[in-house]
Amino acid sequence: MEEKQKQISPFLVFFLVHSVQVGVGVLGFQRIIMKSAGNDAWIAVIAAGISINVAIMIMYLLLNKQQKDLIDIHKDLFGKWIGGFFSLIWIIYWLVIGIVVLRSYIEIVQVWVFPLINIMMFSIIILGLVYYNVTGGFRVVAGISFLGVVIPFYIFLSFLFPIEYANFRNLLPVWNHSVKELSIATKDMMLGLLGFSTLLMYYPYIKHPKKSQKWAHFGNLLTIGIYLFILIITIAFFSDKQVSKQIWATLSMWKIVELPFIERIEYIGITSWILIILPNICLSVWAASKGIQKMFHFHLNKVIPVILILLLFATVTIQGRETIDKLNQYLAIVGLGLVFIYVPILTVLSFFFTKKRKGNTGNG
Amino acid sequence: MDSRMMLFVSVLVTLPLTGCMHIEQEVIDEIQLTTAGGYEYSEDGMIEVTTVYPNYQPDKSVINETLTDTAKLSKEARDRLNLQSDKPVVSGKVEVTLYEWKTAEKGIFDFLDTLERDPSIGSSIYLGVVDGSPKELLSKQYGNQDNGIYLSNLIEQNIETGQIPKTNLHQFLYKFYADGIDPTLPVLKQEDGKVKLTGIGLFAEDKLVGQLEEEQFFTFKLLLERKGQKGSYSIKLNEDNDISIYNISSGRNFDIQKPMTNSEIIINVNLKATVSEYQDGILNKQKTTRLEKEIKELLEQDSQEMIQQFQEKGIDPLGIGDQVRSRTRNWDPKKWKELYPDLQITVKVNVDLLESGVIE
Helix, strand or coil: CCCCCHHCCCCCCHHHHHHCCCCCCCHHHHHHHHHHHHHHHHHHHHHHHHHHHHHHHHHHHHHHHHHCHHHHHHHHHHHHHHHHHHHHHHHHHHHHHHHHHHHHHHHHHHHHCCCCHHHHHHHHHHHHHHHHHHHHHHHHHHHHHHHHHHHHHHHHHHHHHHHCCCCHHHCCCCCCHHHHHHHHHHHHHHHHHHHHHHHHHHHHHECCCHHHHHHHHHHHHHHHHHHHHHHHHHHHHHHHHCCCCCCCCCHHHHHCCCCCCCCCHHHHHHHHHHHHHHHHHHHHHHHHHHHHHHHHCHHHHHHHHHHHHHHHHHHHCCCHHHHHHHHHHHHHHHHHHHHHHHHHHHHHHHHHHHHHHHHHHCCC | CCCHHHHHHHHHHHHHHHHHHHCCCHHHCCCCCCCCEEEECCCCEEEEEEEEEEEEECCCCEEEEEEEEEECCHHHHHHHHHHCCCCCCCCCCCEEEEEEEEHHCCCCHHHHHHHHHHCCCCCCEEEEECCCCCHHHCCCCCCCCCCHHHHHHHHHHHHCCCCCCCCCCHHHHHHHHHCCCCEEEEEEEEEECEEEEEEEEECCCCCCEECHHHHHHHHHHHHHHHHCCCCEEEEEEEEEEEEEEEEEEEEEEEEECCCCCCEEEEEEEEEEEEEEECCCCCCCHHHHHHHHHHHHHHHHHHHHHHHHHHHHHHHCCCHHHHHHCCCCCCHHHHHHHHHHCCCCCCEEEEEEEEEEEECC
């Protein structure tokens, strides 16, 4: 456990979990899940939400038992080398989340607002902001998560405009797809929600961590609520084949909005969205650098610039829609494996292992 | 370095960087904002594109200027138009795009691709079919106003007062992509320096196949909208007696007992209206009841004829297919296309004349 003054209140876990789940994914998830589940995609969202809640429960089971972060659990269970190897996988995973989020956001800016934008400069400016936040320590990261949820919340009200053209009959007939199609959609849906695994790193920073579990569940619930809200409006607003053409269906819905003082609301939306993705990048960079610091005993403020330069390099190198899409897919598969296969196994192992050790001390 | 110094330095470093982002400036005085575009196939398969942009004069009057050129793609045509223009032509403020009748008959989806793809074009812009030449329509001056805004106001005003059903780029694409409903667009005609909305163009997918006349607008709107309002309907009752009614609220629902079979589909329409003009003396209770019955019969007859016309053409602008889809699991659009022309579709109208204005 960390020192008292570095810790955060348990309710902030609500914002930490929620903010990292809502990022660039919200802007274009509809096409991916509706490809297999069509008008029943909302069922997949609910199913994904329940699965994520189970995953959060398992994570808390592990963490409550161990009372330390993932790196230390690995060290205890597998020793320095094997444990270090597993830790490194997780660190790379978080780092790639940061890269994907930043690159996808820049892609949106490129396509929707400034086609000629200099990616390098734009990334440097965002990463400067990230540097400022992450070097401030975990409390600042938690603070930016709170602000990243509360300040841009007005954005979601703008999705009420498309209701004028919504045709809610599109939701009928319910259960028009097979269980198999729905489970594929559920899997696809979960990909955007996996960022909450950073919980494994910041658990020791929570005051009364056991009390924070309900807040983590609530955070996930709000996420599902937002996804569901946007998805139902999307289903009603677009026809089935139309939505399959929209790379960013959420942004495309904004094309219908007309306000007297601004012709295109996307410009407000996309610029506000940076507040939504900032906690995403900050938290994943923080988790990755914290991990490296604990493994190699470097000073945290020296690790962060190195990671940010890595991030910058990756962001500038990745070009084009297809590469970004591919990266997203690989990341998703790895994330799914880590959260739904690796963590449960680790939990079982940790229970088994600690019990055995207790038995040993009893005998000795 | 303490944190305050850090902040100061990072602000100092990042601020000038914003200048290096290569963000293109578009100053309003230095671009040519086109507000409307007209498309027409010329004889050799090329597209003739006409754009109109306002030229604001010092005395606050507006002169509409047009540019015309032909090309294979509409964005290519825009580049060609740039060659004729002193300022770059920008399409971010387009309000209306128009398609010539014969061009629309060949299909307009190719023209819509760029509108759908371009993030700077809103999906609430209006599309229209021109009976005549779009070039001629756009090059006329309609009052002291910019033509794009004039045409957009013309269509918008008629949607808001309930003359024609809602229409815009989004609605067209929605219906184009949907299997169970076909799109419609307003038809415009230029005569003696005035533009008039003369019809509602009926499309099969993206190809124009016919149009509804002015007299049919009211009935069409009644059948199309689940909940409707506004719009007037004038009926000739006998030789020299006419009545005009105004729609207070209307509701339409489908009664489909056995979807995807040959069984009858019933469309129930509930119309609450007031009398706005009546030429046969005093309106008393018996007369009202008789009128309700006559209007009901006329509306039913009109809608039956209209639907028959749709079935003969194999188009479904009312979205009957969509209603069937939402009642069938694993709906098969191909099978529906075969069933549709021979279906028995009955319209049942219920008319309530609630008020007769301030006099009896």
